[in-house]
Amino acid sequence: MHFPLFYALKNPFLGCFFAYMEFFLYLCNRINHNAYHMKRILLLLVFFFASILVYGAKMSVSSPDRLTEVFVRLSDQGQPQYQVLQDGQRMIDWSALGICAAEMDLRDGFSLLSSDEKTADETWQTVWGEERLIRDQHNELTLHLTHRSGMKMDLVFRVFDDGWAFRYVLPDSNIRLTITDEYTEYRFASDPQAWSIPWRTEYYEGIWTKAPMSAKTDTLCSPITLELPDGRYAFLHEAALTDYPAQNVYMQDGALKTYLTPWLANGQTTCVKAYVTLPFATPWRFVILTRNLPAMVASRIMLNLNEPCAIDGTSWIKPMKFLGIWWGMHIKTMTWEQGPKHGATTKNMERYMRFTKDHHIQAVLAEGWNKGWEDWKHFSFTEPYDDWDMPYLSGLAKELGVQIIGHNETGGNAADYEEQLEEAYAYHQHHGIHAIKTGYVAPIIRTKDGLQWNKGQSGVRHYRHVIETAAKYRICIDNHEPVMPTGLQRTYPNLMTQEGVRGQEWNAWSQDGGSPCSHVTTLPFTRIMAGPVDYTPGVFAFENPGNALNPTGTRGSAEKGKAPRVHSTLMNQLGLFVCFYSPLQMACDLPENYMKHPDAFKFIEDVPCDWERSILVDGRIGEYCIFTRQQRGEADWFIGGINNEEPRTVEIPLTMLESGKKYKATIYRDGKKAHWETKPYDYVIETRTVHAGKTLKLRMASGGGFAIKLSAI
Ligand code: NOJ
Numbered sequence: 001m002h003f004p005l006f007y008a009l010k011n012p013f014l015g016c017f018f019a020y021m022e023f024f025l026y027l028c029n030r031i032n033h034n035a036y037h038m039k040r041i042l043l044l045l046v047f048f049f050a051s052i053l054v055y056g057a058k059m060s061v062s063s064p065d066r067l068t069e070v071f072v073r074l075s076d077q078g079q080p081q082y083q084v085l086q087d088g089q090r091m092i093d094w095s096a097l098g099i100c101a102a103e104m105d106l107r108d109g110f111s112l113l114s115s116d117e118k119t120a121d122e123t124w125q126t127v128w129g130e131e132r133l134i135r136d137q138h139n140e141l142t143l144h145l146t147h148r149s150g151m152k153m154d155l156v157f158r159v160f161d162d163g164w165a166f167r168y169v170l171p172d173s174n175i176r177l178t179i180t181d182e183y184t185e186y187r188f189a190s191d192p193q194a195w196s197i198p199w200r201t202e203y204y205e206g207i208w209t210k211a212p213m214s215a216k217t218d219t220l221c222s223p224i225t226l227e228l229p230d231g232r233y234a235f236l237h238e239a240a241l242t243d244y245p246a247q248n249v250y251m252q253d254g255a256l257k258t259y260l261t262p263w264l265a266n267g268q269t270t271c272v273k274a275y276v277t278l279p280f281a282t283p284w285r286f287v288i289l290t291r292n293l294p295a296m297v298a299s300r301i302m303l304n305l306n307e308p309c310a311i312d313g314t315s316w317i318k319p320m321k322f323l324g325i326w327w328g329m330h331i332k333t334m335t336w337e338q339g340p341k342h343g344a345t346t347k348n349m350e351r352y353m354r355f356t357k358d359h360h361i362q363a364v365l366a367e368g369w370n371k372g373w374e375d376w377k378h379f380s381f382t383e384p385y386d387d388w389d390m391p392y393l394s395g396l397a398k399e400l401g402v403q404i405i406g407h408n409e410t411g412g413n414a415a416d417y418e419e420q421l422e423e424a425y426a427y428h429q430h431h432g433i434h435a436i437k438t439g440y441v442a443p444i445i446r447t448k449d450g451l452q453w454n455k456g457q458s459g460v461r462h463y464r465h466v467i468e469t470a471a472k473y474r475i476c477i478d479n480h481e482p483v484m485p486t487g488l489q490r491t492y493p494n495l496m497t498q499e500g501v502r503g504q505e506w507n508a509w510s511q512d513g514g515s516p517c518s519h520v521t522t523l524p525f526t527r528i529m530a531g532p533v534d535y536t537p538g539v540f541a542f543e544n545p546g547n548a549l550n551p552t553g554t555r556g557s558a559e560k561g562k563a564p565r566v567h568s569t570l571m572n573q574l575g576l577f578v579c580f581y582s583p584l585q586m587a588c589d590l591p592e593n594y595m596k597h598p599d600a601f602k603f604i605e606d607v608p609c610d611w612e613r614s615i616l617v618d619g620r621i622g623e624y625c626i627f628t629r630q631q632r633g634e635a636d637w638f639i640g641g642i643n644n645e646e647p648r649t650v651e652i653p654l655t656m657l658e659s660g661k662k663y664k665a666t667i668y669r670d671g672k673k674a675h676w677e678t679k680p681y682d683y684v685i686e687t688r689t690v691h692a693g694k695t696l697k698l699r700m701a702s703g704g705g706f707a708i709k710l711s712a713i
Contacts, residue, residue: 063160079097109148116144163289319585366406371385406436498533574600
């Protein structure tokens with residue numbers, strides 16, 4: 001092979017160098033005009049201009065404010081690598097990129113063909129959300145690479161003021177690849193503190209633990225949240241997970257590396273991660289990187305990386321608060337299956353529906369209305385138990401102006417659910433049901449590809465199929481036991497909320513005694529950064545007599561499991577309605593418990609679940625969290641505070657209020673003696689007149705919190 005050509009293919013810079021050198025030498029020697037030399041000169045001229053093109057290819061891209069910069073290079077072996085700087089400081093050292101398929105290893109052997117740049121600055125409106133308007137402002141760089149096999153690969157980078165993202169695009173067509181690995185690395189230049197859960201945490205229902213990243217020995221679920229030594233915060237996750245396995249990460253040789261969730265065969269792990277047909281693009285990998293915590297929480301990178309809304313006409317998608325025949329099953333005063341304590345009976349549902357209407361709440365969930373709960377082997381989604389009169393209840397719902405939220409627990413049998421899907425959704429639609437809570441209780445689900453991880457490619461396909469089918473029937477989904485959210489709700493806003501969290505129900509039955517107070521003060525910065533959460537706040541009675549007797553046959557005790565309970569004050573439960581974002585927000589306790597504290601329940605009646613703007617006022621991961629949010633389309637603001645075990649006094653400047661206006665503040669706060677364990681029901685409700693220049697000073701008890709409604713006077 002010609003000398004410069006050989007180098008140009010291997011490395012554009014060396015190629016350029018040798019081409020120039022040869023050209024220069026020939027000119028210097030004043031070559032005579034015989035044909036051989038003419039040809040050679042022509043060839044060299046071609047290389048000269050080609051190398052200028054390649055040399056001119058841009059290998060870096062910066063954020064619109066120019067303070068975050070991503071640099072890309074090819075190593076001597078032709079391996080793509082990237083590095084990230086913010087404020088001139090190195091945040092990510094050179095980190096590898098690449099994919100491995102069974103058919104070929106796309107880790108190295110690349111050369112650069114060309115690059116493209118784009119900028120974007122647009123503002124789009126959400127159907128529902130923490131914000132009505134979202135600005136997507138970024139710069140994009142695409143490197144067009146060619147592999148030694150002839151395969152093409154594009155690396156697309158987007159840099160925002162608050163972070164960066166990239167994805168792999170394989171633009172060839174009609175080629176099938178079996179992806180066996182992804183070599184994506186994140187080599188942080190420092191050793192941040194990391195909050196994470198292990199990748200095999202069932203349904204993501206774990207307590208997030210904090211440790212230096214270098215000390216994390218497990219493979220971890222995506223996302224992870226990081227606090228850098230210089231006070232910056234980072235959030236590492238993926239966006240637009242579609243027809244690909246979920247990303248996990250693990251520490252090795254000083255870098256976080258990607259581990260894609262594998263396919264299983266007969267329940268055993270295989271080396272296959274994904275089957276793809278080209279052209280194909282992976283989900284986006286992104287890192288939010290900000291100088292403080294409020295900026296991390298305010299980042300909308302994940303939503304911006306998802307495709308715009310794919311549903312024509314979204315007026316049927318409505319944020320709602322709901323009550324439900326639910327908590328009773330978890331505290332064992334009711335059952336899902338038929339019997340003397342059956343929860344979802346016509347009579348009980350009617351009671352719930354009337355209560356819901358009287359308290360200005362929009363909907364009621366009913367679990368255990370359908371056949372299949374005796375043995376969980378086969379659930380029917382169209383056949384009610386005979387003590388559930390669907391036509392009557394659906395008529396009553398219409399009459400009262402209250403929605404019924406359906407429940408489709410699959411017991412992890414996604415294949416069975418898919419077979420019933422169209423019929424089930426037509427049935428619900430026929431009865432005026434526009435929202436369904438789905439469930440997949442089984443550590444490994446059964447898809448049409450056999451037993452699979454729910455976050456493997458087959459599970460991801462199933463969930464997507466459910467959302468798309470539900471959209472056809474104008475049904476919104478509250479997905480329990482989901483794959484970790486990645487912002488798909490921008491494209492399918494009928495995917496309204498998801499579990500994927502150690503939720504309130506653990507406080508009803510967990511043998512470890514319930515989640516510590518610091519659990520809820522960690523979630524807004526970890527799981528909830530990935531999207532709306534169906535945590536089910538709003539417990540008003542903290543003792544669970546039904547569950548105090550644990551399976552070991554003893555009353556809860558230190559040796560044999562603790563009696564479970566909610567580790568919070570009543571005011572903390574109210575604060576959750578503002579701090580935990582969900583457009584379908586459940587008030588989970590029984591009506592009779594709410595009626596023990598009707599004055600506090602008033603806040604649940606008033607608080608909306610769709611927002612114009614949202615601001616993290618203050619917080620420390622795992623310690624406390626204070627959010628303020630403005631009701632969508634209204635002047636009213638709400639503030640919520642939640643606290644860990646350490647009592648503290650916090651200051652809340654009301655600068656978000658419109659200046660010159662007066663507001664009536666209705667404040668729900670912990671009483672002087674409040675404590676999650678000894679005095680959870682000690683609270684004070686008071687009103688004050690406030691304005692934008694005022695700073696509120698409030699004390700949060702151990703496990704305490706507060707909630708405030710600010711209405712313009
Ligand atoms: C687990 C869900 O998280 C819970 O909300 C539901 O009640 C049960 N599964 C039964 O479907």
